[in-house]
Each structure stands twice: as structure tokens, then as C-alpha cells.
Amino acid sequence: MKASRELNRLSTLALRQRRQGLAKLLPPIEETLRGSLVKRYLTCGNPGCKCARGQRHGPVWYLSVTLGPGRTTGGIVAAEQLAQVRGWIGNFYKVKEDLEKISAINRELLRRARQQARKR
Numbered sequence: 620m621k622a623s624r625e626l627n628r629l630s631t632l633a634l635r636q637r638r639q640g641l642a643k644l645l646p647p648i649e650e651t652l653r654g655s656l657v658k659r660y661l662t663c664g665n666p667g668c669k670c671a672r673g674q675r676h677g678p679v680w681y682l683s684v685t686l687g688p689g690r691t692t693g694g695i696v697a698a699e700q701l702a703q704v705r706g707w708i709g710n711f712y713k714v715k716e717d718l719e720k721i722s723a724i725n726r727e728l729l730r731r732a733r734q735q736a737r738k739r
Contacts, residue, residue, distance in 0.1 A: 622720075626727040638724045641717050651714055652707035654684040656696065680704075 626634060660675035662668075670676055680701055683693040696704050 622723055623727065626723060631728065631731060634724050634728055638721050641721050641724075645717055646710035646713055648714065650707055651711040652682075652704060653711050654682050654693065654708060656701075656704065656708065657681045657683050 629637070657680070658678045659681050660677035661679055662670040662675055665671065680696040680698070681693055682696050682704060683691060685691050
């Protein structure tokens with residue numbers, strides 16, 4: 620609600636410029652990844668291993684992705700890929716956030732167009 624009031628105060632030209640600026644700042648789409656990183660400590664099942672006495676193996680980073688209600692997938696992320704995966708997940712949330720802002724601008728532009736059409 621607060622954002623729509625702010626957009627309501629801007630000129631149509633300013634809205635279009637803001638939308639264009641947001642679109643230019645979007646991270647590369649091919650460098651996005653939806654999911655969460657989870658740090659896990661594992662047990663191997665060997666009764667003589669230190670993990671059987673409470674010192675688990677790890678940390679191991681696991682990528683978890685929810686596919687739908689009750690459906691999750693994922694896999695282990697290698698340590699050398701961790702920074703890249705974190706960046707991709709961050710890019711996903713940035714794209715999502717910026718698309719919401721662009722969508723709000725487009726809704727305001729549509730509202731103005733309807734209003735303008737009624738005046739004619």
C-alpha cells in the first residue's frame with residue numbers, strides 16, 4: 620500500500636524511467652537459482668567412526684529446492700561451488716524483488732491509462 624502511494628505521486632515519465640532502470644539492473648537470468656543452502660553434519664553409519672560417538676562429519680552444504688506441496692529436491696554443493704551458488708540464490712531473490720517493483724509500476728501505469736480513457 621505504501622509503495623503504491625509513492626508511485627501515485629510520480630509522473631508517468633518518472634515511472635517509465637524507474638521501470639527501465641530496474642530492468643537494466645536485473646542480474647543475468649542465467650545466473651539465478653531458486654533454493655536454500657542448508658549446512659548439515661552427517662553420520663556415516665560405521666560403528667567405529669567418530670560420528671558414532673557424536674562428532675559428525677561436515678559441514679556439508681546441501682541445496683534444498685521445494686517443487687510443490689510436499690515435494691522437495693536437492694543435492695550436495697561442493698565447497699568450491701559454495702560462493703557461486705550463494706551468488707545465484709542472491710540473484711534469484713534480487714530478480715524476484717525487482718520484478719515485483721516493475722509489476723507495481725506497470726499496475727500504476729495501467730491504472731492511469733484506464734483513468735485517462737474514462738476522461739475521453
